Amino acid sequence: MKEQTSYPKDKIKILFLENISDKAVERFKAAGYSDVTKLSGALKEDDLVKAIKDVHLLGIRSKTQITPKVLASAQKLQAIGCFCIGTNQVDLEEARHKGITVFNAPYSNTRSVAELVIGSSIMLIRKILDKNKAAHEGTWFKDSHGSYELRGKTLGIIGYGNIGTQLSILAEAFGMKVLFYDVQTKLPLGNAAPVKTLKDLVSKADIVSLHVPETAETEKLVDEKLLKQFKKGSILINYARGHCVDIDALVKYLKSEHLSGAAIDVFPVEPEKIGNPFSSPLQGLPNVLLTPHIGGSTEEAQANIGEDVSKKLFEYLENGVTDGSLTVPALALRPHPNAHRILHIHNNKPGVLSAINAELSKNNINILGQYLSTNDTIGYVVLDIDKMLSDKAFQLLKNVKETIKVRKVY
The missing domain is CATH 3.40.50.720 (NAD(P)-binding Rossmann-like Domain)
Known part of the structure; x- marks a missing residue:
């Protein structure tokens, strides 16, 4: 069929x-x-x-x-x-x-991003970037000053969603204490603990990691006012969205050594293609790890x-x-045997389903299965019918008032 x-x-x-x-x-x-x-x-x-x-x-x-x-x-x-x-x-x-x-x-x-946050945290808290640069330049910079373990440190997660929760689990496996802040009430995993304000989180965390969406509320979420409240010597990691951090303010707090390092993967303006020129005020600063939006870029x-x-x-x-x-609206349904399926997307207005059924009934088209789901603006109906799908039936549904789209599936 x-x-x-x-x-x-x-x-x-x-x-x-x-x-x-x-x-x-x-x-x-x-x-x-x-x-x-x-x-x-x-x-x-x-x-x-x-x-x-x-x-x-x-x-x-x-x-x-x-x-x-x-x-x-x-x-x-x-x-x-x-x-x-x-x-x-x-x-x-x-x-x-x-x-x-x-x-x-x-x-x-989510796993790819969470793993990279942990990896970046180790690189920054151990000051591996500085030692790597020195080694490449021929200097033997064997020194433990300012290098720390992750174990026993506090990770502050801003945005406790899919990535934030995965990161939380990995961080605890390293022996870290985890605090998180989210605008919605979230169930903590493991021993992670919520805090009430961003100030509470950044003032206690040794490493702060951002995992928030791009919205008007998150634009420059980390600004000069919040950076001032960061724990002295802490590290900022942004693998979320480029607009979430005030880059100029971050540069200021890195240069003053109020922050001891940063890992930034996303930027307010990014090149369109691989190989295009890239510039940022963060370039050239010590203990700053810059990557080209590759948080989720693993095979x-x-x-x-x-x-x-x-x-x-x-x-x-x-x-x-x-x-x-x-x-x-979401609908999940199995194929109906010996039936033909039509999808009908319409404005969510009263009477549309009645109109659909009336038109099919008047034309002797029997309905074997019917599924409806709606949201605030859209209604979605899936119809399984037992007659050969005709141009007439299809046209009838197209002409129902408030119709947006009709499609024959099989």
């Missing part, structure tokens, strides 16, 4: 940008989708507007900006897969209004992300499953 009713797989256009893992490409090609394009870099807005016109599925990472102008051109777009944790590069509200499902990978690279993490997001895209395309969606 799928072969008779599904949209031909060779007509489905899939575009992956920013060198997304081959795992994603392999999944679709193995299932018979032949029109899969993978590009190594991001596309600027005007180029993406041209490229996306006939695309049904789009895969991106953090550099590609999905603006209202891009979405206006994406007339056939069904879903966007963000092969990363964040989704601030996508205008989610506009995608929601257009019935475009957006997925991400909130868990796949394992990229493979996991490729597997996770491509599976979500695949299940939505093949079965209408929206588990993990950030725009369309």
Whole structure:
């Protein structure tokens, strides 16, 4: 029945940008989708507007900006897969209004980031950067002054989410005491303890690690006022978002030695491509570890992300499953035997479901299964019907008032 009713797989256009893992490409090609394009870099807005016109599925990472102008051109777009944790590069509200499902990978690279924080902490608290530089320059700088163990030190975690909790577990395994601050009430893992204010955390922590999203509230979260309250000789690690730290203020407190070191992986302005020039006021400062936004960039993490997001895209395309969606309400359902499936995305207004059922009933189309989920603005209905899917039935659903998008699955 799928072969008779599904949209031909060779007509489905899939575009992956920013060198997304081959795992994603392999999944679709193995299932018979032949029109899969993978590009190594991001596309600027005007180029993406041209490229996306006939695309049904789009895969991106953090550099590609999905603006209202891009979405206006994406007339056939069904879903966007963000092969990363964040989704601030996508205008989610506009995608929601257009019935475009957006997925991400909130868990796949948490271990990679957490491990790098621990590794960076050891490098900084032991002042390995200075000793490494001296050794490369031919100086034997064998000295224990100012070098410490992680054991017994206090780690302060700002943002106790997926990465923060993973880091908490690793830090305790090293014998560290863990404090955390989060705007939401979170259940502590192990012996970690919450604090009530940022001041409480930074004044007690030997190492402070940021793990917060990019929002208006987190912009310059670590500013001069907060840096002044840091424990003298402490270390700051930012593997979250570049806008969270006032870089100029951080430079000031590093130069005054109020902070003994920093590890920064994300920056307010970052180069668009590999090999492009990069500059920061932090360059050249001692005991400062700078990395090019690689917190989650391990082979394992990229493979996991490729597997996770491509599976979500695949299940939505093949079965209408929206588990993990950030725009369309979540529904997970098994294929219904001997049935044909239609997806209906509509504005969440009273009477839409009644109108759908009335139209199908008037035309003698029996419903074998019906699934509805809603959020504040969008309603999502999956219909399994026992009649051959006809152009008439499809058109009836398209003409229901408040309809945003209708799609035949099989």
